[in-house]
Amino acid sequence: MIEKRRKELGNGIGFTILTDPKHKTNTISVNLMSRHTAETAAANAAVAFMIEDTCRKYPTVTEFSKRKGELYGAGVTTGIVRLGDSSVICTGANCIADKYALNGEDITCQTAELLFDCLTDPVTEENCGEAAFPEKQFLLKKQELIDNISADINEKRNFALKNSGKIIYRNEPAGIPLKGEISDAEALTSAQVYKAYKEILRTAKIEIVYVGNEISPECEALIEKRALSVERGDVYEHKTAVSPVKAEPEYKTDRLEVAQSKMVIAYKTDITDYGVSRVFTALLGGTAFSMLFKSVREKLSLCYYCSSSVNRKKGVVLIDSGIENENIEAARNEIFRQVELAKNGEFTDELLEKTKLLLTCALKAVHDSPHSTADWYINQYLANEVITPEEAAEKMNAVTREQICEYAASLKLDSVYVLTGKESGND
Amino acid sequence: MTKEIIRNDRTGEEYTRVLHDSGLEILIWKTPGHSVKHALFGTRYGSVNTTFKTSDDPDFVTVPNGIAHYLEHKLFENEDCDVFDLYAQTGASGNAYTSFDRTCYLFTCTDNFIPSLRILLDFVQKPYFTEETVRKEQGIIGQEIRMYDDNPDWRVFFNLLEGIYHENPVRIDIAGTQESIAQINAELLYRCYYTFYNLHNMCLAIAGDVDEDEILSVCDELLKPCENKELISVVPEEPDTVKDSYKEQSFEIAVPMFNLGFKSKPVSNDELARETILCDLCEELLVGETSPLYKELYDSGLINSAFYSETFAGNGYFVPIFGGESREPEKVKERLCEEIGKRITEGFDESTFETARKHYYGALIKGLGHPESLASKLINTALTGSKNAFETIEAVASVTLADVTDCLKRRFDTENCTLSVIRPIEK
Numbered sequence: 044m045i046e047k048r049r050k051e052l053g054n055g056i057g058f059t060i061l062t063d064p065k066h067k068t069n070t071i072s073v074n075l076m077s078r079h080t081a082e083t084a085a086a087n088a089a090v091a092f093m094i095e096d097t098c099r100k101y102p103t104v105t106e107f108s109k110r111k112g113e114l115y116g117a118g119v120t121t122g123i124v125r126l127g128d129s130s131v132i133c134t135g136a137n138c139i140a141d142k143y144a145l146n147g148e149d150i151t152c153q154t155a156e157l158l159f160d161c162l163t164d165p166v167t168e169e170n171c172g173e174a175a176f177p178e179k180q181f182l183l184k185k186q187e188l189i190d191n192i193s194a195d196i197n198e199k200r201n202f203a204l205k206n207s208g209k210i211i212y213r214n215e216p217a218g219i220p221l222k223g224e225i226s227d228a229e230a231l232t233s234a235q236v237y238k239a240y241k242e243i244l245r246t247a248k249i250e251i252v253y254v255g256n257e258i259s260p261e262c263e264a265l266i267e268k269r270a271l272s273v274e275r276g277d278v279y280e281h282k283t284a285v286s287p288v289k290a291e292p293e294y295k296t297d298r299l300e301v302a303q304s305k306m307v308i309a310y311k312t313d314i315t316d317y318g319v320s321r322v323f324t325a326l327l328g329g330t331a332f333s334m335l336f337k338s339v340r341e342k343l344s345l346c347y348y349c350s351s352s353v354n355r356k357k358g359v360v361l362i363d364s365g366i367e368n369e370n371i372e373a374a375r376n377e378i379f380r381q382v383e384l385a386k387n388g389e390f391t392d393e394l395l396e397k398t399k400l401l402l403t404c405a406l407k408a409v410h411d412s413p414h415s416t417a418d419w420y421i422n423q424y425l426a427n428e429v430i431t432p433e434e435a436a437e438k439m440n441a442v443t444r445e446q447i448c449e450y451a452a453s454l455k456l457d458s459v460y461v462l463t464g465k466e467s468g469n470d
Numbered sequence: 471m472t473k474e475i476i477r478n479d480r481t482g483e484e485y486t487r488v489l490h491d492s493g494l495e496i497l498i499w500k501t502p503g504h505s506v507k508h509a510l511f512g513t514r515y516g517s518v519n520t521t522f523k524t525s526d527d528p529d530f531v532t533v534p535n536g537i538a539h540y541l542e543h544k545l546f547e548n549e550d551c552d553v554f555d556l557y558a559q560t561g562a563s564g565n566a567y568t569s570f571d572r573t574c575y576l577f578t579c580t581d582n583f584i585p586s587l588r589i590l591l592d593f594v595q596k597p598y599f600t601e602e603t604v605r606k607e608q609g610i611i612g613q614e615i616r617m618y619d620d621n622p623d624w625r626v627f628f629n630l631l632e633g634i635y636h637e638n639p640v641r642i643d644i645a646g647t648q649e650s651i652a653q654i655n656a657e658l659l660y661r662c663y664y665t666f667y668n669l670h671n672m673c674l675a676i677a678g679d680v681d682e683d684e685i686l687s688v689c690d691e692l693l694k695p696c697e698n699k700e701l702i703s704v705v706p707e708e709p710d711t712v713k714d715s716y717k718e719q720s721f722e723i724a725v726p727m728f729n730l731g732f733k734s735k736p737v738s739n740d741e742l743a744r745e746t747i748l749c750d751l752c753e754e755l756l757v758g759e760t761s762p763l764y765k766e767l768y769d770s771g772l773i774n775s776a777f778y779s780e781t782f783a784g785n786g787y788f789v790p791i792f793g794g795e796s797r798e799p800e801k802v803k804e805r806l807c808e809e810i811g812k813r814i815t816e817g818f819d820e821s822t823f824e825t826a827r828k829h830y831y832g833a834l835i836k837g838l839g840h841p842e843s844l845a846s847k848l849i850n851t852a853l854t855g856s857k858n859a860f861e862t863i864e865a866v867a868s869v870t871l872a873d874v875t876d877c878l879k880r881r882f883d884t885e886n887c888t889l890s891v892i893r894p895i896e897k
Contacts, residue, residue, distance in 0.1 A: 115832030193724030
């Protein structure tokens, strides 16, 4: 049985604990949300790289990894993700529950300690009279960040989504690349990144989520103590604005040496209702029995994937597909046609009900793993919009055909982005 | 029907193994308290099984590459409806995958488990192919092949296999090629279906909070008993040495990527789990994050955190692989080969070995945490011919440093390896 507790630790730090004896692992996640700006994007991303695999106590990757090994392969991860117009540095640790330790060790407490060591006690050195990350380590991590940004081109589907994002969210925080531009990363200095790190610790909204088999009073006290030891200032207030639709749809084509073209079509709406936006997106192209899957893929064989997703708070519905170069126009026309059919209510009640059933069944699985449980509550608390999976299911079940049509009718075409081959004649 | 409980004292876990009268092996792992139920219905039929015979055939037959994967796609289409539509009525999420040595059909659900299981057992035993529907699929699968053609991770791996193997079909893309799939017709699909989808060659694996008796009762009703046709699938004779020691391709990427693989003798199913563990531990000790070599390569910027190792092994193939991004892949290879030579002579440190073993054990315990990973573990156990899903945990507990050093000598022949490199396109 799940037990959930929530504490406001003060200074913009929330701590949520969910325990369930069925779990065999424990997960601790500390998330720091900040304003996403062009000036800070690369430095904030660099912070995530700097604190991922060393700390003052274990100052080299070798020592740090050895420590994780001693803790039965505890995982310590750091990443950066986007949430509306904000960015979030997500640090997390997971380990097997203490009862599985071969020699009765208190693995969880020690793992939590290691996570907070990374986050709050990194290796530093003095650089021109200022505190900074060690130069040698910084230069390696900076190169890694540059390589990481450069590697966005490796996966063409995500690359197309990244490029289309710059068009869809032009002049908005959401349009700024998550890890900044390569030129921003190249210009970073160690002192600058250390300053960004201190600023994030001081001002970020912090959400801590613990999910696991159980939590000992010692472990809970340790997490609180370590969180409260951070020096804090004015805490960032997260806001996400609906993305304005363009006066005229924008069409853009980029060319690369690719075998298959990618197309991203963006629509915008000012409806941000949770249930309607989720059900509509799944009905249009979020399942293997959705309108787009059935028509564009199964009936017309135009692509391997053609799916829709929603950035709800931004009011953006995306349809992305991987298509043969010569089929771009046919696929685009069919996608437009399917959206029109949705507007006109030309879908069956059965499809609507089946979509709702799939979505609500999936919500019942949220509490099955520490990872999915943690993800759910982190996002909810960060966005200041807390609903349980059960409440989310209720919202979806309440969605009517009329609401779906109204949502579809509110969609305005914003942009069409195509990534295609150099030989293709499409423009 | 015979039934036994397979229990592991070390973890306190157990599951049920049933040999059904139909010839099917059924494995059930009950996980009280979980909402998710996961089921896989799999056959020992993957992309490498292109030459085979049964007791009905006078001689071996060879079929086009990619046919196992093609068959997987087509089995989703019933005579009167699409399988995804049936799952949609139960709220289950259905899918399938084909790998080198197996094809598995699966679903995940929270409600309506038994109706979903009925759908799974029914459609997998009910093939329906016509020339028209088979032809239609060529467009979709062609798009899938094109999509992977644009994936540098996929290409660097298959280029490696093309370099290592002369004849083994593992060197061919699982989906085949545009040319090979053009040769597939309904008759060939039926031939392959009736050869490999014999229940004696299959397994049903289920994990979740389920009722065993209910499951077996549905199996009694729906499984169609079949005669064991003594299937023999052969791979062509393969020379011991690699085909090419170097493979290179240019791609739209930023940083060169590489895979370094060591051609190694395949092992029987009985030895597969233990040999894989030994090899994984060798890789970890050679160049895992705690090793001196990792530190040297990382600190000198020759590798970054994208570096990884894996043991690629199955029926008829065995290759330890190191991969990642590097501006100088040849230097990485050189240093790895030097380190292998040194460790063969000097051995590894006992305490490092113990840490690596703990790490490995922790990862296996983490895998016991969720119905999806448990059901996957069960099907993996059965399809590789193992009788006990806990044998990997027990093997990790029993391997010694001497076993690992011996494995290093046997499986990492620095004179018999292939380096596959993907370089950025020169602008």
